[in-house]
Amino acid sequence: MSNLTEIVDSLESSVGKLLERQEKLESANQQLEKEIDVLKAQKLQFEQEIATWSEKCHSLKLANSLLGSDQYKRETKLKINALIREIDQCIIQLSE
Template identity: 30%
Template sequence: MVNPNIDLVVKLEEKIDQLVDRYRAQKEENRLLRDRISELTNQLDEAGSSYTELESSFNKLKIAKTLEASSEDVRETKVKINQIVREIDKCIALLNR
């Protein structure tokens, strides 16, 4: 006849071994996830830096494009501004009546 206490101890040891195995597996999974988080954080930082550089370049290009406007564009812009100023003057004159 098997002693019930020995049987209980054997089952307990098996459960402890299972728990230790699960603990080790979870510990390894956590390490892998931390590594992945670190990798993704680095990628995000690089993407942010790249975005900032591209945005800066884009803004510089917009400014350069504005500065190289042809004389015809400048003349048309001045005409439009003068038209707007005349319309504003008319509105002010109407308000003063």
């Protein structure tokens, strides 16, 4: 009978340790999920910043090309031609 008591005590001890370990793992899991949420928010913010800076960069390049800097002469000519085509389309639509 003593042997059976020792086995039951050993099982209770093991179950207690397992429950304690499960609680620790659940706590760690919750912390990791919170960290994932924070990192996702940061990623979204960085993506928005990248999009904003890319747009600003594009706008600056366009402004430089319209100003006629030597570096962007080809782009300036292409942009002017595109603007002329748009104006021609507007004139055609107005004359109809």
